[in-house]
Amino acid sequence: MTMMMMMNRREEVDSRLLRLCRALPKVELHAHLNGCVRPSTLLELAEECSRRGLLSLSDFQAAVIVKEDRSMEECFQLFGLIHLLTTDHCILTRITKEVIEDFAAENVVYLELRTTPKRNEAVGMTKRSYVEAVLAGIKAASTELSLDSYFDHKEDNIECPSQRYQRKANPQIHVRLLLSIDRRETLEAAMETVHLAWEMRDLGVVGVDLSGNPCIGDWETFLPALKWARQHGLPITLHCGEVPNPREVEAMLAFQPERVGHACFLESPDLSTLLANRIPVEICLTSNLLTNSVQRVRDHHFGALYNANHPVVLCTDDPGVFSISLSYEYALVSTHFGLSSLELLHLSRNAIEFTFAEDRLKQMLQSFFDGAKYAAECQCFQFSGVP
Numbered sequence: 001m002t003m004m005m006m007m008n009r010r011e012e013v014d015s016r017l018l019r020l021c022r023a024l025p026k027v028e029l030h031a032h033l034n035g036c037v038r039p040s041t042l043l044e045l046a047e048e049c050s051r052r053g054l055l056s057l058s059d060f061q062a063a064v065i066v067k068e069d070r071s072m073e074e075c076f077q078l079f080g081l082i083h084l085l086t087t088d089h090c091i092l093t094r095i096t097k098e099v100i101e102d103f104a105a106e107n108v109v110y111l112e113l114r115t116t117p118k119r120n121e122a123v124g125m126t127k128r129s130y131v132e133a134v135l136a137g138i139k140a141a142s143t144e145l146s147l148d149s150y151f152d153h154k155e156d157n158i159e160c161p162s163q164r165y166q167r168k169a170n171p172q173i174h175v176r177l178l179l180s181i182d183r184r185e186t187l188e189a190a191m192e193t194v195h196l197a198w199e200m201r202d203l204g205v206v207g208v209d210l211s212g213n214p215c216i217g218d219w220e221t222f223l224p225a226l227k228w229a230r231q232h233g234l235p236i237t238l239h240c241g242e243v244p245n246p247r248e249v250e251a252m253l254a255f256q257p258e259r260v261g262h263a264c265f266l267e268s269p270d271l272s273t274l275l276a277n278r279i280p281v282e283i284c285l286t287s288n289l290l291t292n293s294v295q296r297v298r299d300h301h302f303g304a305l306y307n308a309n310h311p312v313v314l315c316t317d318d319p320g321v322f323s324i325s326l327s328y329e330y331a332l333v334s335t336h337f338g339l340s341s342l343e344l345l346h347l348s349r350n351a352i353e354f355t356f357a358e359d360r361l362k363q364m365l366q367s368f369f370d371g372a373k374y375a376a377e378c379q380c381f382q383f384s385g386v387p
């Protein structure tokens with residue numbers, strides 16, 4: 001039986017376009033680790049738990065199987081179930097590695113994964129050991145994109161950049177981690193998370209996120225932790241306006257986070273603040289559609305922001321939960337907002353600037369994309385797999 005099969009509201013996209021989008025190098029900046037777990041892995045973990053009498057497989061299947069739609073509340077109930085399965089260090093390392101492999105297979109060359117560090121006394125897990133297990137998964141995937149071979153040929157005037165790009169048949173992936181504060185947490189727990197982020201900044205942790213059920217809690221609870229992070233140089237992204245909450249949106253934008261996720265419900269003064277401050281928006285189109293923050297793809301605020309030349313980055317949010325891929329999200333905007341393949345490439349390249357990665361890596365990635373961009377412009381770019 002297929003777990004988490006897609007709901008009806010998911011739009012179909014042309015399969016050739018999807019292949020083209022898969023071949024496009026991409027940057028993912030908004031993906032929650034436990035929202036990215038492979039359904040096959042979840043099923044395997046659920047079977048194992050049920051064998052040990054820890055949960056009923058049929059209850060689990062009933063909760064995650066085929067829904068025409070998934071309300072925001074159902075979405076968070078599902079996370080509750082997933083969290084029952086991904087409790088120990090080995091499992092965290094495994095799912096992290098698999099998630100990275102899945103993004104790499106989609107031609108994502110830079111991934112900023114995020115997760116809320118969790119305690120689990122039953123297995124001796126602390127927030128720190130949770131993050132260490134995730135970092136072990138990143139290390140295990142060990143698929144750093146090497147541009148050395150690319151630059152080795154810099155002096156070679158005969159070979160054009162597109163040829164160099166094409167020769168690198170299997171571009172791999174750079175991964176960085178954001179630590180999330182969950183809106184259900186206490187300030188004390190949030191403080192522990194931002195301290196960890198700072199202490200682990202040389203190990204691949206590059207920033208802090210505030211997420212969790214937007215209908216729960218008050219973001220101001222976490223302001224001292226977010227201010228501490230800022231004082232210590234950690235960039236911050238906030239889930240902002242995923243549900244209507246004008247008072248919170250106004251205060252969040254006044255805080256001037258380095259990025260925001262969603263930004264669905266912004267009334268006009270807040271929209272002006274967003275635009276004036278050029279705060280990049282992580283766009284999670286299908287997520288917004290399926291959780292009912294947006295009714296139709298063509299009504300999504302991606303269109304208005306893109307046309308206003310505002311910084312936007314296409315992201316998946318929870319590709320496992322929503323049965324999507326980043327390639328699919330690119331295909332969706334191409335279909336509904338008419339972006340050409342070159343415009344998709346520019347959209348993807350522009351995202352590098354908004355990553356929390358170190359400058360050297362940003363420059364490397366930009367050079368990598370410029371090879372691809374040049375190739376597309378001189379029309380000798382072959383999207384691998386496209387007939």
Ligand SMILES: CNc1ncnc2c1ncn2[C@@H]1O[C@H](COP(=O)(O)O)[C@@H](O)[C@H]1O
Pocket residue numbers: 032033034035075079114115116180182183211212213214239242287291317318
């Ligand atoms: C659908 N829109 C959303 N809005 C807000 N927060 C979300 C989310 N989707 C996921 N999360 C956040 O990510 C956690 C799962 O990954 P981790 O356990 O951290 O790896 C969820 O529990 C929630 O806190």
Ligand SMILES: [Zn+2]
Pocket residue numbers: 030032211239261317
């Ligand atoms: Zn999110």
